[in-house]
Amino acid sequence: MRYLWALCWLAGAALLLTLGAVDYLAGTIRDDPLGVIQLGSGMLAGLVALAGPGLGPVTLPVVALLPAMTTFAATVLTAGTADRRAPFAFTATVALCWLIALVAWRGRTALAAVTVPVLAAAVVLQPILPRSSDLNVIAALALSLLLVVSIAAGLAARLVGISRERQAAAIRLAQRAEFARDLHDYVGHHVTGIVLLAQGARAMAEKKPELVLPALERIEQAGTEAMATMRRMVGLLRDADAGTDFSPPATIADVERLVTEFGPSATLSLDGEFDGLPAELQSTVHRVVMEALTNVRKHSDAAREVRVEISRSGEWVRVLVADDGRARHAGRGGFGLRGLGERVAAVGGSIKAGPGAAGGWVVEASLPVGGN
Template sequence: MVGRMWEWLRGKTPLVDAFLMAPLALFSLPGVLGGAYGVPVVTYVAVTAGLLLPLVLRRTWPRPVFVAVVLVAGVQCLAGIVPLPANIAVLTVLYTVTAGFTLRWGVAAAVVVEVGAVMATFRYPSGAEDRQITFAMLTVVTAGVWLLGLHMRTRRAYLRSLEERAERLERERDAEVKVAMAAERASIARELHDVVAHNVSVIVVQADGASYAIEHDVGRARQALEAISTTGRYALGEMRRLLGVLREDDDAGAYAPQPGVAELDDLVGQVRASGLPVTFEVDGMPPGLSEGRQLTVFRIVQEALTNTLKHGGPRVSATVRLRYGGDAVEIRVDDDGRGAAASDDGRGHGLVGMRERAAVYGGTVRAAPRAGGGFGVLARIPTGDDE
């Protein structure tokens, strides 16, 4: 609510400036009611209005307002009208020009106001010593307001540079994430290419075996045809996902077998050998997961343990739990390391890769520091039909 009101006020600059000018108008009101300063009421009101009313537009048209206020003050001085409370408007427009424009404009505005101070010093009768004091006071006030405006201009420039830098870093970060996502999708596509190639190879071998056995062993031929049907469904599902993540033609290279859930024991053993104590638990009976899903499970566990090694800190340990349910496999990797206090260079995209892999199969990944310390990764991969 406050933020929206502030945004609304930022678009109503004259209204805000009128609100800021109101205290000067109230400060000048006793002179109208009491006939102070030895000035006729009409003259007092005319000079006060000429000095204050332009302030309503001081940020809309700063330089014209500066000229108008200075001209009114100059005519006032030449006419011998004593300084009034509304003459503070001269310092206000000096600050506005100095804070809103270049140093050259700020210096020019300060020189004009200082000339007015000299005119006021010699225009109004007083003793020589009083004139020196008056000139010194007016000069100090002018210099103080000018320095305040200069400081504000520098601060605004600094804040603008910070905002621009933050926007640039945000754009660069988004670009890096997009590049990482594209690279991860290309990697997934290559791996799925290998899976599909393997399934097609199995289909060819089984088809050759079925054609040979159909004349000698009908039962064995039937088994081969069933294997072809099952493998074909898996291959078709993986091919659809391959086309879903592939963005451009890519040379998949030579076929290489891809790891699955059976290789998780070897992965855990390798991580333990590197010095990270890992507890590996499996809950439930593994369903007949396709090779692509098994590869996704393997990569998520691998990336989570890699992050623990990189960011967990000394004497960290991890737990890997696989729970096979009726319609999904749940992967949970928790550690007791630094958690939210872990350093991050901002260049890693492991979490992006995990989410991309899970999304291929309609799964989800949640990764965040744990409340009691450490870091946790929770992934859920549906085990639906691959047809």
């Protein structure tokens, strides 16, 4: 980007030098005190125009007033002379038009609202203030058209910048909402497991004390994983920098670990070829299974069997998680399932959850491989 700005700066400098040569050959700058003022005004306008891209939103409108005031002063002084010839110079005019576009684009709104009209007046008044003839009026109208183009270009660039900032803000908000759902799903999965293991360890403490130590080890492992997941998610919620360590997204291969951690009552069935599936699709499959197993732990009583089935048929991947337990509450549609529905819809799929035909609870998702 720096090289691009350097090339643009060189191109602008070459243009202003060329216009200066045109002014010299055409004799638009006279050899008298007013001509010296015109020359100084044109040089100042050219320097400010070249330095403009590097000035801040406050400095730029303020500095741009200097060439506007010197050009306006030269016009007023010329109007008081005997010949009253219009003090028009190509270099100063083009430089001022460029400054108008630049201030309309990058200047602070309140300052730009003052600076742009002053610059426009300095340009338009050049031909008509000293002498009001038909030719000068036509020249003023042509300059007005050039000013309209300059202002429109600057405002268009400003609106594009505002639109990009809003889009970036919307993307950041969407990412933060996604990270919040991830935090709920991943950490909630581990915390639910910790609670159940602690309850089981307490129940076994009197009858089978030898099983308490393995249960405590599993609680420690689950707590460590929960803390690691929370650190990753909180890190993602912060402003990312070049040194941030992002863990890879979960895949279908990681589902086996979820099922194993759930316990012996859960079984996994894989049917089809899953190599080469998009990363977001595999991550969504993993999320569906994780949320469904978490809901079984939270809301199901006496679940002796939990079936996890993942199959691929053509361009669709089907995920089924079913248990044979009794629901503790009337429904299981909490924040996790709502967020999961949004995640599945984002990849073009659909999900439904409800009581199974033979009892228990069933979560079933259909995901397109191509995201259609």
